[in-house]
Amino acid sequence: MSNFSFLQNEWPAVYEAADKAANAVYPDPRTACFHARRALELAVAWAYKHDSALQLPYQDNLSALIHEPTFKTAAGEAVFNKARVIARIGNQAVHSARPIQAEDALVAVRELFHVSYWLARTYGRAGRPAPGLLFDAGVLPKTAPILQQTLEQLQKLEVELRTRDEKLATLLADKTALDEELQRLRVEVAAAKQAAIALPDTHDYSEAETRDYFIDLLLKEAGWALDQARDREFEVSGMPASTSLSRRASTSLSPRSRSLSGAEGSAVEGSAVEGSAVEGS
Structure with missing residues (x-):
């Protein structure tokens, strides 16, 4: 059973990347962090494409997208901070030769679970995950029949995926030119979002864990091993x-x-x- 099964029907691309991240936490932590950031990128891009209330920032890279005020307001402080953690760990995995520990990969996937929960709760049209849904680290495989990917391989994969991704700036530049299918989906998503807003969000986003880890992450970036x-x-x-x-x-x-x-x-x-x-x- 995957921690991300609730994504599978409405967000299959996000689910695929998230599941890859979860399966690689222990066998290949660097790759797990890469796929966690990839899943976040796909989730955030989906939100911008389908939620007309989100305003596209001057750039459509991940950092600019999650820091844009309309996104921060929609996501809330807890989800925003989790997105920052995932992005930073993912950046380290792809752009730094420093070792990536399984502990860091576990945090990235755990935080991705909460961001994914927010996505599905806010925008789910076919249904929403249960408020009491918890991340279960026990289902993560300790081994897997996969070869660990090198830093160079992940950097190459990053370039390939970026080349394939649709450009939000181009897609949303002229809102009058949006195709009928996307316009219809935006109406459905807006209705789902309003319905979600009307209900209190009682999910435990574990904000204290995120704050604590983010401090550790900054210290590690500054050269503290903390080991x-x-x-x-x-x-x-x-x-x-x-x-x-x-x-x-x-x-x-x-x-x-x-x-x-x-x-x-x-x-x-x-x-x-x-x-x-x-x-x-």
């Missing part, structure tokens, strides 16, 4: 302390924190250190 306990927390000595207040310096980085400071007071005894990195604009 040792000392990368997150270690004891310091020689800090001034009073009888009622000990001092903690944020010389270690932890994704559980929410701010970055030089030193902070704590009513808890001890000198364990904890801090965080915050994304810049």
